[in-house]
Amino acid sequence: MTTSEPEVEKLPRERPKRRLPRPSEILPLVKFRPPRFDARERRLAHAHTIEDLRTLARRRTPRSVFDYVDGAAEQEISIGRARRAFEDIEFHPRVLRDVSRVDASADVLGARTALPLVLAPTGFTRMMHHEGEIAVARAAARAGIPYALSTMGTTDLESVRACAPTARQWFQLYLWKDREASEALIERAAKAGYEALVLTVDTPVGGARMRDIRNGLTIPPTLTLRTLAGMAMRPAWWLNILTTEPLRFASLSSFDGTVAELAGRMFDPSVTVEDLRWLRERWPGKLVVKGVQSIEDARTLVDHGVEAIVLSNHGGRQLDRAPTPLELLPRVVDAVGHDCEILIDTGVRTGADLLAARALGASAAMVGRPYLYGLMAAGEQGVDRAIEIFGTEYARTMRLLGVASTDELSAQHASLRRTMGERL
Template sequence: MTADDDRPELRPRDRIRRRLPRPAEVAPLLKFRTPELNARRRRLASAHTIDDLRTIARRRTPRAVFDYVDGGAEQEISMARARRAFDDLEFHPRVLRDVKEVDTSTTVLDGPSALPLVFAPTGFTRMMNHEGEVAVARAAARAGIPYTLSTMGTTDMEEVRAAAPSARHWFQLYLWKDRAAGEQLIGRASAAGYEALMLTVDTPIGGARMRDVRNGLTIPPTLTAKSFAGMVIHPAWWISVLTTEPLEFAALSTFSGTVEELIGRMFDPTVTVDDLDWLRDEWPRKLVVKGIQSVEDARMVVEHGADAIVLSNHGGRQLDRAPTPLELLPRVVDEVGDRCEVLIDTGVRTGADLVAARALGATAAMVGRPYLYGLMAAGEPGVDRTLEILRVEYERTLRLLGLPSTAAIGREQASLRSR
């Protein structure tokens, strides 16, 4: 016997007695699940966050297509800073509040929205998944939030409107060198019943999206030796592309080339506030200006008739080292918040981010990448899953902050931490 054996805790009489478990005790612990045979539902069952959807999307989509969604301009500094601003924000919860029932709804552009959330416009959406804009619009309709169709969409605006008649439809517009084509788009959007027009103003030229350059991405994707090899890794994506309608733009004639070449060929770099005045006269409904990056420009576009603005650096896809929208938000709201609605995008990945944006004064936040990750992961059900994740996170954050509703969110609930 060693000295250690004399320690009280190691004496034989004090050791744990072991026995064989009874079957009745083991049975409640056995929780085997029935195997899920539906591949989409099986994939989505493992997606608990937007980052999980991103991981699935990356596995299921050719690299060039995934990088088009996931990447930003040049060194991707703007994109990283936008995300970091949300990460650095600090919440200030209150306790002993009744949060059994939580009302997540709000009003955006004088209409109802189940969350302070708007689906942002994204180009070439059928490139990510053949279900494209129709799937996104239907998911938005079910969730009760607005959806913004892009000028660079790949489904006719009338088809999208008809596919989701109960949705709140907005149309995003770029002003082209061919103004007659722009006028035609405005007329079609009005005739189809789109309730708001969103003018994007931060694209006088295309940003240098280096992932696209290195991947050799063209619109539509072309079958090069590299992409042909990728068919072996992503056969489902290529089968969908090759067996559905060709990937074409719904609002312009067929084009083949890079995104930067397309912007250079089609978009007008001479656009000024005079064009905004013209558009205000042409469009009788709500007018939103997207791409505002300074207090001065916010004031300017409101004075020229904007009903709402979107603080945005285009998802970090245009000017690198651009202002960070979340950091700019309080100053812009203080300047123009009593005269227009202020929305925000870039860097929004969680339901908590929606609370953060609202706390700093935004009417709502816009997301693009999150729903595209869902679309790439599992088509329309993947977009539904995106919305469910954001809704659950939003509700949970409200409760943990001690807030019973979206209307109760104020600046006292959050602050930007100084670096």
């Protein structure tokens, strides 16, 4: 015996009545944006994330230049792992907190900065855009954050210092095989008033950056049939390069060759911890060591009295499959966090990444690629935009976490969902 389904009353289908809209209903919907006559402003109006700036940068620069910034060593495994580590962060928000006003500032290397963000040292910056290091230094000064000038910079350190004399500027150093040349640079940086010296230690030799090798990248770019053909694709970049001050390494008297050849000339595989003592005798300011990738090395550096270390695998551009800085951070903080400041780089692309690094114990994060994308996209205004994106995302993430001040952040607000060991 079966039971019959109850009958459902079928209602007639009614269609909405249509009518002509009234002008008073349409006019409030009509919004005309004023035209933007500045080409850079028009481009940046559509850049809402660092990834948007990356897309713009790719369109504005020759492939070899973009790949130099965007690429990493060998199979580019390290940079991929670094990004995944930040993606694996889990935030732990608290609700019913007053976040109507938030304070994003932080103490970094003994002074207050507007964000726990440092613009990292990058080489060949005028190759990315003819405004180069001067544009980056000015943008950092306006934003109230530190900028570290590279030994491989294309503007001399005195000019960079003079363009923003009250800003926080650091000088990054490779200890060259020619120690007298290194000592001369140290003396110039001290005389110019740089706040800190950042010694990079993960470069006994240059990494195998396959994109650069395949592209045949030279400094300055050479005019081959390939590059001449590329001029038609990126005429504005070439016009700016050819009609402004010739590209040169401000720290070298002259150089004409590939990036790999330059690395072979500058990097010294004989550098040891003993060289820190030599450096300490000559540098009167604060000393930061960049390229630390183990707890043991962190302890050694603390024993030698450095003010800060940077957990870094050089943006994945040196040893591929090197430790991922974010995964190493909590353990290094536990080991030496009370004895020196710890900064981090590699893989930081958003304000949320920046906040995660701070919550896990870093005093600040260094970024290179993000602001270079902005520089390539729109010069100085593009660097401004990159910093603005970080600040906006950072403050928004603070509010969503229920945190009103950077100083409140701790490991209770963020955690790594997976560690490298758990993945393996």
